[in-house]
Amino acid sequence: MKAKIDLIVNGKRLDGRGPEDLREIKITPNVIRNAAGSAYIEWGANKIISAVYGPREALPKHISDPNKAIIKCRYTMAPFSSLEEHGKPGMNRRAVEISKVTAEVFEDVILVDSFPGNEISIFIEVLQGDGGTRAAGITCAAVALATSGIPMRDMPYAVSAGRIGETVVLDLNKVEDNYSEADMPVAISPRTGNINLLQMDGILTREQFGQAIGMVKKAGETITRIQKEALIKPYQEIAEKYIEG
Amino acid sequence: MQIRAITEEYLKSRYSRNLRDDNRQLTEYRKIVLKTGVVPSAEGSAEIFLGNTHVITGVKIGLGEPMSDTPEDGNLITSNELLPMASEAFDAGPPSPESIEIARVVDRGIRAAGVVDMSKLFIEAGKVWEVFIDVHVFNYDGNMFDAGTLSAVAALLSSRMPKYEDGKVIREGDLGRLPTGNIVTSCTYAKVVGKVILDPDSNEEAFASSRITIANDEQYIRAMQKGLSGSFTQGEIESAIEMSFEKSKTLREIIKKAVGD
Amino acid sequence: MTRKIVVPGEVLAERPLRLNGAIVEGSKTCATVMGIFDDEKSLLIPLEGLWYPKSEEKVIGIVEEAKLNSYTINLNAPYKGILIAKFVRDPIDNNAIIEATVRELDKTGTVVLVRPRVLTGGKLIYVKPSKIPRIIGRGNTMIGQVSNGTSTTIEVGMNGLIWMRGGNTDLATEAIMKIQEEGHTSGLTDRISSMLNLPARQHTETYGTEEGNNVRSEEKGY
Numbered sequence: 001m002k003a004k005i006d007l008i009v010n011g012k013r014l015d016g017r018g019p020e021d022l023r024e025i026k027i028t029p030n031v032i033r034n035a036a037g038s039a040y041i042e043w044g045a046n047k048i049i050s051a052v053y054g055p056r057e058a059l060p061k062h063i064s065d066p067n068k069a070i071i072k073c074r075y076t077m078a079p080f081s082s083l084e085e086h087g088k089p090g091m092n093r094r095a096v097e098i099s100k101v102t103a104e105v106f107e108d109v110i111l112v113d114s115f116p117g118n119e120i121s122i123f124i125e126v127l128q129g130d131g132g133t134r135a136a137g138i139t140c141a142a143v144a145l146a147t148s149g150i151p152m153r154d155m156p157y158a159v160s161a162g163r164i165g166e167t168v169v170l171d172l173n174k175v176e177d178n179y180s181e182a183d184m185p186v187a188i189s190p191r192t193g194n195i196n197l198l199q200m201d202g203i204l205t206r207e208q209f210g211q212a213i214g215m216v217k218k219a220g221e222t223i224t225r226i227q228k229e230a231l232i233k234p235y236q237e238i239a240e241k242y243i244e245g
Numbered sequence: 246m247q248i249r250a251i252t253e254e255y256l257k258s259r260y261s262r263n264l265r266d267d268n269r270q271l272t273e274y275r276k277i278v279l280k281t282g283v284v285p286s287a288e289g290s291a292e293i294f295l296g297n298t299h300v301i302t303g304v305k306i307g308l309g310e311p312m313s314d315t316p317e318d319g320n321l322i323t324s325n326e327l328l329p330m331a332s333e334a335f336d337a338g339p340p341s342p343e344s345i346e347i348a349r350v351v352d353r354g355i356r357a358a359g360v361v362d363m364s365k366l367f368i369e370a371g372k373v374w375e376v377f378i379d380v381h382v383f384n385y386d387g388n389m390f391d392a393g394t395l396s397a398v399a400a401l402l403s404s405r406m407p408k409y410e411d412g413k414v415i416r417e418g419d420l421g422r423l424p425t426g427n428i429v430t431s432c433t434y435a436k437v438v439g440k441v442i443l444d445p446d447s448n449e450e451a452f453a454s455s456r457i458t459i460a461n462d463e464q465y466i467r468a469m470q471k472g473l474s475g476s477f478t479q480g481e482i483e484s485a486i487e488m489s490f491e492k493s494k495t496l497r498e499i500i501k502k503a504v505g506d
Numbered sequence: 507m508t509r510k511i512v513v514p515g516e517v518l519a520e521r522p523l524r525l526n527g528a529i530v531e532g533s534k535t536c537a538t539v540m541g542i543f544d545d546e547k548s549l550l551i552p553l554e555g556l557w558y559p560k561s562e563e564k565v566i567g568i569v570e571e572a573k574l575n576s577y578t579i580n581l582n583a584p585y586k587g588i589l590i591a592k593f594v595r596d597p598i599d600n601n602a603i604i605e606a607t608v609r610e611l612d613k614t615g616t617v618v619l620v621r622p623r624v625l626t627g628g629k630l631i632y633v634k635p636s637k638i639p640r641i642i643g644r645g646n647t648m649i650g651q652v653s654n655g656t657s658t659t660i661e662v663g664m665n666g667l668i669w670m671r672g673g674n675t676d677l678a679t680e681a682i683m684k685i686q687e688e689g690h691t692s693g694l695t696d697r698i699s700s701m702l703n704l705p706a707r708q709h710t711e712t713y714g715t716e717e718g719n720n721v722r723s724e725e726k727g728y
Binding site: 031032033034035038045047049050051053056074076078079080081082083084085086087089090121123125127128129 | 283284285286287290297299301303304305307324326328329330331332333337339375377379381383384385386416417
């Protein structure tokens with residue numbers, strides 16, 4: 001798909017970002033009281049809530065694994081999440097696929113062996129979508145899991161890279177995604193650098209792939225810091241209140 | 246947490262002192278926080294915290310065909326999602342009968358009170374505007390009916406109205422508001438250990454034998470729904486109606502403030 | 507500073523350490539939960555964490571299903587509790603709240619319970635199991651203070667369920683929630699005791715979300 005509009009003018013993207021710039025990211029932990037863990041993320045114009053339930057008895061019984069916890073994920077988009085038409089509620093084929101690859105990310109980092117016969121459910125609901133919702137959802141769900149106390153060997157983040165014209169760019173929004181030459185969402189475990197999710201669609205040279213992964217890992221330092229700060233902040237605020245006062 | 250957090254004996258002892266678990270009186274609402282414009286992609290949206298019940302309602306407006314019995318009116322479609330992230334008790338999958346009941350009761354009050362002026366949604370023969378109301382609960386702690394109605398009405402009253410020009414829908418730019426004409430609110434009561442209480446939370450719902458919702462505007466009762474297997478006396482329902490007219494004065498103010506009128 | 511808050515995946519030490527809430531991968535020790543890590547003492551205090559049953563621990567649960575030979579107990583945890591009926595003196599009803607002692611976590615992931623006691627009336631609250639040690643306090647001092655200060659009978663389960671009955675349950679709940687929230691700060695015992703000496707206060711909470719330019723309307727208790 002060739003760009004029909006100029007997405008990059010004088011090195012700047014339509015929203016003023018340079019090729020390697022992330023959109024603004026803000027994470028608030030513990031937003032759903034009934035859940036074991038939860039978080040809300042605003043990533044550019046994306047607004048996403050994630051909640052975690054479990055470990056709890058895996059149901060129906062025949063899906064349970066006597067050796068480990070199974071990870072269920074349900075990614076859905078609210079019917080009012082787009083500026084266009086009213087969406088159909090529930091899961092379409094795209095949502096089923098995203099849910100599957102997201103569950104697989106967390107299967108690798110959660111200590112599933114500790115909870116045989118159980119399930120851990122991760123819910124991701126997109127209130128407003130503007131491109132990169134699966135990456136923002138994974139980043140948010142990782143924080144939700146950390147607030148739940150479910151043990152993880154690493155706290156993953158995700159972001160997409162892509163190609164506009166001949167330029168490799170980071171974190172495509174919806175307009176860019178629609179007209180770009182390539183989009184590649186990636187999820188990474190920051191401690192090990194292992195790639196837990198990789199999807200790609202479009203056209204990319206081998207050199208551009210390397211460049212894109214490099215950009216993702218560099219942005220990962222920022223995203224990991226934002227995740228960590230969001231988690232620590234509530235504890236620090238309470239502690240500081242008493243140190244000063 | 247799916248387990249019952251209070252016992253019947255505890256409730257009886259509190260209720261005998263006109264006190265609820267959270268220190269409310271028997272006919273007192275929980276704290277209500279209502280906000281509009283929370284999801285800008287939707288034509289209208291509202292977020293409500295009714296105590297710990299957290300609901301976000303979105304309004305989308307699109308093109309559709311009129312119903313055969315109302316060829317010159319727009320359409321109104323109300324849905325409710327009890328998202329599995331909102332409670333241990335909710336499952337993923339098609340809407341449950343409970344969820345459909347909530348959507349239909351919210352829809353009836355809005356429709357009967359003429360909150361949306363349906364006659365102004367006519368475009369041309371065979372083409373009308375369709376208004377979708379989606380009520381999504383993110384944290385459930387009882388009384389979806391009132392949280393649903395309050396947030397849906399606030400979302401409708403703050404909705405943009407798309408334009409139809411040259412066969413295309415224009416959703417951005419200089420837009421007017423969705424034509425609305427009235428405000429409806431609802432009050433839901435439950436009979437719990439023999440007492441009629443207003444705005445039950447989920448612990449109280451676990452002990453409820455019967456439930457009734459009364460939707461009204463300033464002048465008229467607009468919709469009612471009795472639920473669960475227990476019953477009410479005529480006197481209990483009459484006093485619930487009286488109270489709903491009284492309570493609705495404040496509820497209407499909350500909606501007006503949230504909409505910015 | 508030797509104490510810092512760590513998140514899952516964070517490297518705590520370049521050498522293997524045996525710590526609750528951490529794993530050793532390669533030769534490194536990494537946190538698996540949020541916690542406060544003391545570098546000098548090589549100590550990790552979990553801030554978030556799940557309950558792992560240990561024998562002789564006291565738990566609180568609800569009878570889910572009374573069967574002929576056994577009772578299934580909901581412990582609000584990844585593990586189901588089981589009580590063998592022949593060790594129970596009087597039959598227990600469904601939905602009864604009980605206190606019991608853990609004998610063991612068996613191979614099927616079921617917690618075998620003994621010495622049940624039915625707790626009648628009252629109410630249950632749930633707190634994070636990671637905060638239970640702080641709520642109990644050294645030698646039961648913290649929970650004893652709450653119980654005495656409110657004249658409430660309180661039973662604490664290590665699984666995070668707390669049962670209370672009589673006296674000022676509102677103030678007792680408020681105190682326990684404060685301990686849960688401020689467990690990682692110093693001077694907490696004093697703050698709780700001064701809180702309990704005060705006359706009972708109306709408990710109000712704020713449920714607001716982030717501030718924005720959006721119009722907001724609030725109303726409390728009318």
